[in-house]
Amino acid sequence: MNEPRLFQRNLIASWAGVIVVLLVWQVINALELVNPGIFPGPLQIADTALHRFPLADVLGHVRASMQRVIFGFLIGGSLGMVLGIASGWYRLLGKFLWGPIEILRPIPPLAWIPIALMWFGLGEQSKVFIISLGAFFPVITSTYSGMRRIDPMLFRAAQSVGLKGPRLLLKIAIPAALPDIAVGIRVGWSLSFGSLVAAEVLAANKGLGYMVMYGREVGEVEVIVYGIILIGLLNLLTDYLLYNVLFKRQLKWHFG
Amino acid sequence: MPSSSDGPRPTFGPRLARRARSFRVPDWVYGLAAVLFLLGLWEFAVAQEWISAFRFPPPSKLARTFEALLERGFPRGITTDVHLKATLQRILQGYSAAAVLAIPLGLFIGSSPYLDRASMPVITFARSVATISLLPLAVAWFGVGEFTRIFLIAYGCFWIILTNAVEAVKGVPRQYLFAAQSLGASPAQIFFRVMLPASLPRIFSGMRVALGMAFLVIIAAEMVGTITGLGALIMEARNFYRTDVTMVGMLFIAIIGFLLAHILGWLERILLPWVSDLEEVQR
Numbered sequence: 001m002n003e004p005r006l007f008q009r010n011l012i013a014s015w016a017g018v019i020v021v022l023l024v025w026q027v028i029n030a031l032e033l034v035n036p037g038i039f040p041g042p043l044q045i046a047d048t049a050l051h052r053f054p055l056a057d058v059l060g061h062v063r064a065s066m067q068r069v070i071f072g073f074l075i076g077g078s079l080g081m082v083l084g085i086a087s088g089w090y091r092l093l094g095k096f097l098w099g100p101i102e103i104l105r106p107i108p109p110l111a112w113i114p115i116a117l118m119w120f121g122l123g124e125q126s127k128v129f130i131i132s133l134g135a136f137f138p139v140i141t142s143t144y145s146g147m148r149r150i151d152p153m154l155f156r157a158a159q160s161v162g163l164k165g166p167r168l169l170l171k172i173a174i175p176a177a178l179p180d181i182a183v184g185i186r187v188g189w190s191l192s193f194g195s196l197v198a199a200e201v202l203a204a205n206k207g208l209g210y211m212v213m214y215g216r217e218v219g220e221v222e223v224i225v226y227g228i229i230l231i232g233l234l235n236l237l238t239d240y241l242l243y244n245v246l247f248k249r250q251l252k253w254h255f256g
Numbered sequence: 257m258p259s260s261s262d263g264p265r266p267t268f269g270p271r272l273a274r275r276a277r278s279f280r281v282p283d284w285v286y287g288l289a290a291v292l293f294l295l296g297l298w299e300f301a302v303a304q305e306w307i308s309a310f311r312f313p314p315p316s317k318l319a320r321t322f323e324a325l326l327e328r329g330f331p332r333g334i335t336t337d338v339h340l341k342a343t344l345q346r347i348l349q350g351y352s353a354a355a356v357l358a359i360p361l362g363l364f365i366g367s368s369p370y371l372d373r374a375s376m377p378v379i380t381f382a383r384s385v386a387t388i389s390l391l392p393l394a395v396a397w398f399g400v401g402e403f404t405r406i407f408l409i410a411y412g413c414f415w416i417i418l419t420n421a422v423e424a425v426k427g428v429p430r431q432y433l434f435a436a437q438s439l440g441a442s443p444a445q446i447f448f449r450v451m452l453p454a455s456l457p458r459i460f461s462g463m464r465v466a467l468g469m470a471f472l473v474i475i476a477a478e479m480v481g482t483i484t485g486l487g488a489l490i491m492e493a494r495n496f497y498r499t500d501v502t503m504v505g506m507l508f509i510a511i512i513g514f515l516l517a518h519i520l521g522w523l524e525r526i527l528l529p530w531v532s533d534l535e536e537v538q539r
Contacts, residue, residue, distance in 0.1 A: 013370065014374065106517060110388070110472060115494075193386060232381055232385035
């Protein structure tokens with residue numbers, strides 16, 4: 001997995017690529033090699049960002065999207081974690097549960113969109129459902145495999161000092177499985193985020209996906225590109241935060 | 257759930273040795289039993305009218321729909337094999353376009369530390385852009401035709417394959433290169449005989465993740481502007497309120513998703529037998 005390493009010591013070298021891309025893009029636009037109406041340049045987009053859309057509107061879309069994705073992610077992620085831990089701990093439950101899970105797991109979250117629309121209608125529920133599916137499967141899979149990969153010696157050592165039952169689970173098993181759970185959480189977050197955008201593109205009246213779709217409907221490509229850039233930045237930022245908090249701070253002992 | 261006297265116990269432990277000697281029911285039997293039980297419960301719940309047959313068509317109805325989809329198709333005349341072929345064809349086109357472009361570029365970027373550093377922010381950003389958010393832009397550029405869908409698949413796969421190819425080259429141990437140099441190998445020899453074989457495993461694992469991405473993208477991209485393909489099948493069914501068709505379509509998607517996830521794994525074991533264990537990326 002690639003860590004976002006945007007902030008390096010040698011700033012000029014690491015940003016040279018961005019500058020070159022922006023320059024080439026602007027030159028193509030200025031020379032009108034491609035119709036500027038459908039291929040706006042960086043300056044045009046900056047102009048849209050600064051004047052066409054009030055910041056309050058944009059922040060409203062960002063907030064609507066973030067609320068949805070966090071809500072769905074928390075539902076799907078926590079459900080996945082609880083079921084993953086339970087099925088790793090109670091062997092029998094794991095064996096039973098894994099049948100249905102293996103059947104549903106290969107279905108991408110976005111393939112649930114039509115059925116979600118029929119079950120929950122066009123409202124908020126169906127979006128949250130799809131987003132939570134995005135988090136659920138990676139988290140439950142990695143939690144389960146994390147629980148099953150725990151070094152048996154850890155259990156022997158803990159049992160020999162008299163630890164058992166819930167304390168064995170809380171003090172030994174779950175901490176030992178945490179690195180795997182964290183990886184699942186990160187993958188789950190990125191899938192939740194991807195599903196959010198798709199859900200909003202297909203049906204919403206607020207949010208970044210809607211903003212992009214709106215740009216398409218009024219035929220303003222600048223708005224579309226602006227929305228896409230915001231989505232990318234938000235994804236990058238949240239993943240960076242998640243990575244730093246989860247991997248660098250909480251699980252430093254494992255990931256170093 | 258185990259009875260309370262059974263108690264929670266770790267998966268591993270002293271019981272393991274004892275149990276191994278006696279006959280054990282294979283794990284999949286339990287999974288299958290759970291699936292059959294749930295299907296039965298579902299059928300029963302619909303029969304008792306606890307849940308609506310419209311929203312949750314019972315398994316018996318789904319079985320008939322399954323047959324009908326294979327014979328008559330949905331929308332009428334477009335049978336499942338047509339949908340399947342359309343989806344797989346799009347995946348193949350977008351995916352191979354991405355691989356053909358990304359692998360050489362990745363090898364090139366990875367072999368130059370300066371280029372690697374300069375391109376890092378651009379690649380990281382492009383990777384972070386959710387592929388589906390490009391759908392409106394692609395429609396504005398290319399219309400709702402076939403090219404839009406292939407473009408989206410290619411975009412999604414390109415950055416995954418590219419980053420993995422870059423990392424693959426960077427991960428080749430320096431000693432290999434020094435050893436080859438001191439043995440008098442030419443640059444071309446070093447590239448084809450040392451660099452490429454040593455970076456193949458990582459490139460392959462990137463290709464595997466990208467295939468999953470391609471599948472994810474195409475299902476969503478087919479929901480707009482077409483009536484062929486598995487994504488179109490389940491979305492069209494929704495437009496006609498055919499929950500049963502959507503569900504059977506999702507079953508097809510699950511089967512194809514499962515096969516796609518495992519095909520490259522099998523291929524890898526055949527083509528790269530020297531790779532014992534690659535870092536798993538879960539999706």
